[in-house]
Amino acid sequence: MKFALVAALASLLAASPALAQSPAIPPAGDIVPREITWLASRPSDGPVLSTVRQIADEYAAQHPGFKLDIVETPDRPSYLQKLETLAAARQLPEFFDTDATPFADKLRQQGLMVDTAALLDSYGLTDQFRPVALNYDRFGDGSLYLIPLEFGMEVFWYNKAMFEAAGVTPPATLDDLPALCPKLAATGVLPIALDGVDGWPPQRMIAWYPFRLSGADYLDKLKRGEAKLSDPIGVKTTQWLASFASNGCLAKDFSAQGYTDARDQFTQGKAAIYYMGTWETEAMINEASQAEAVRGKIDYFTLPLTADETTGANEFFVNSGIGMAVGSTTFDPLVYDFVKYMLTRYSELYANTGALSPMTYTPEKLPNDAPLYAKIVAEIPKLGSLYAVPWDTQLDPKSNTVMQQQLTLLLQGNITAEQFQQAVDAAIAENAPRFFK
Template sequence: MKNTRLALVSTLAAGALALTACGGGSGATADGESHEISWLLSRPADGSVITVVNQLADEYAKDHPGFKLNLITTPDRPSYLQKYETLATADQLPELFDTDATPFTKKLIGQKKLVDVEDMLKDLGLYDKYRPQALDYQRFDDGSLYMMPFEFEMEFFFYNKALFKKAGVEVPKTLDDFAALCGPLRKAGAIPIALDGQDGWPLERYVAYQPFRLGGPDYLNDLKKGDATFSDEPGAKSAEWLSDLGKNECFAEGFSSQGYTDARDQFTTGKAAIYQIGTWELPSIASTALPAGVKDNIDYFTLPTTADSVTQADDYTVVSGIGTGISSKKYDDVVKDFLKFLLERYPAELAKTGHLTPVADVAPVIPDDATPLYAKALGEVDNLGDEIAFPWDTQLDPSTNTLLQQQLTLLVQGEDSPEEFTDRMDEALSENAPKFFD
């Protein structure tokens, strides 16, 4: 195993060196001299973010002969993390690289391998333009900021008003009202909640809700380090709640084998009554191309509270995507100048694609084929509270998180009791968290 890892380090490091050599090294360059900047990516190469970045890099290159942005794309998350950590260990990270606020990245910061993004944005005169929530999503627990956000999305529960009316149910006022909706919706012929069960993270969103309302962000911060347990009141309440959702058949039969498009299609064709997803799906949910009986009946509600909520109704899940780190070793005049150009132009260009941006003073352009829901949903950005319900898959150690996604399916399917679920998760947490957050 040791020899295999050394071989992998050598191979990836050699690749990184080859990219650097191809780009002519770092530092300011004269006109016509080659200077290639590389970005190690863990996001879709054909998504809005990279499409806009590519467009702007091409524009920058026209006025800076010899400049080129090289994108190294590895959309498979586990493969990406292996490549990222191997290059970092070999001290061969490219100029830009996608990363989260993990303990591994924190170690790199201790080794002074990342640029302080807060200092950089202030130096570029851009810091005050960013939405606080977009930056806060990228921060470490100590408040430090070493990742750039390139996205900003809010997550809602979209629902079909016609199916609710047919079933005689109303929007849940609290989280505890959810389970009671499912029986009437099923009797009315609807799937109560559309869910992508294959990918793990959509169901993991649900496990975060009760704890966020009952314990606020502090519970998750303590839980991930092993200073709290799944058996504590917020976690135990969540397990009971999810078990109740399963007993009341809230999700589609066979949900664990359904993918992302399956869940979305169930909702957009009028088969499912509720679909929890982010504003990135508005082009599909708020489109005039939807069936006539669906497009005019879609609305949304935000994360319901609970009787004992410590967070407010306007506090819920907002995300600014995976962050981008900047290599301090390669942060020269060319990288700085390109980032200044990119970050000044990027928000307006992203807004043209119909997306919110991490910058607050740029309004998204609503597509011509959008229903009124599109603008209404994006308008919630002006009503956000101060607390963020962080997705658990971005916070827990990888081993505990993998088990959690597996155990959640068993819990909802009734194969595990809430007590069995919390016991198994606490055992895994006690073993994994101290090693990861050491």
């Protein structure tokens, strides 16, 4: 059985001779209520799923017999394995979460995803989305097969009181960041809370230096094997990453900590810094759920600069999170109609949770009248034209797995920067030529 699954997946990932046709939009026929499924990789208690559940209940009240079954797998590695299994068996559900990864691009080429650019145009909703939200979910050729349900700037949340007690200030440069750790640790707090289970937060760290020095150029070459981690940018980056271990920046067991574990370390006053997006704003302004040492003491800073940066202070990770794909094999008038209803209702309900909508809607009254939320909203119009791209959405799957595994070892101080470079360069040299052919 395992061999058969591997063979099916290999067949799926084979390059397609031509792009398969997306289903007709809108699909012909009547709306027949039934149960549909969304394979989701998001926090169960997060604003996206909470908002969609509310909308699905409304729709069900108007369409007896309808039900949206949300199958949650917030652990990203486990989710991706489930997605690959269903894709190989040609059993993808009505909706499923994915980034615009090389793997998702293969699904698109196989005709397993609905063209959401055409879908949004048919609803007349394209212009209501923030351009950066849509652009983040596009594939390399500019096509759009995902619907953004989030929008956020990725920031370093920090505890102002802890910084003051340690006699430190937000870092002006990336080199200043690991240098803060010994002083913060000396006060008895964990310098940086990090979700290691999901793989992508540590991978953000390896993306910071290259983005500041080269924008997207280095990653574009690295993923194809045209550049290496043993090149000057890679050497600078990996040596800098190694300093997080030597400076005691992270918990020794960070690789076993999940999304909520890291967030709780920060909001319960155990950690001084927490890197995550502004989709966590509600947790940052909800003082009732915070420890006394945290209430009223949270602020944020954005990605620091470097000595030779080519990107600006207002350019960093700005994205719309993991997108929602619409499966083509189950696309029918019901799915078409529900998506239209969901998007018509989504922006207002989502924004009222305190999260930033991927659409341009802004609530008339800011949630909780929180100054922190107002600060974030005011920063959006000032954003630059470039934004960093997550490495886990760009590398081929096998090389990405190797990088995530080796990053854990590097950040724990169990391997050297040189050993990390060798392992990842070897993986890319072996896998990238076949994947990007």
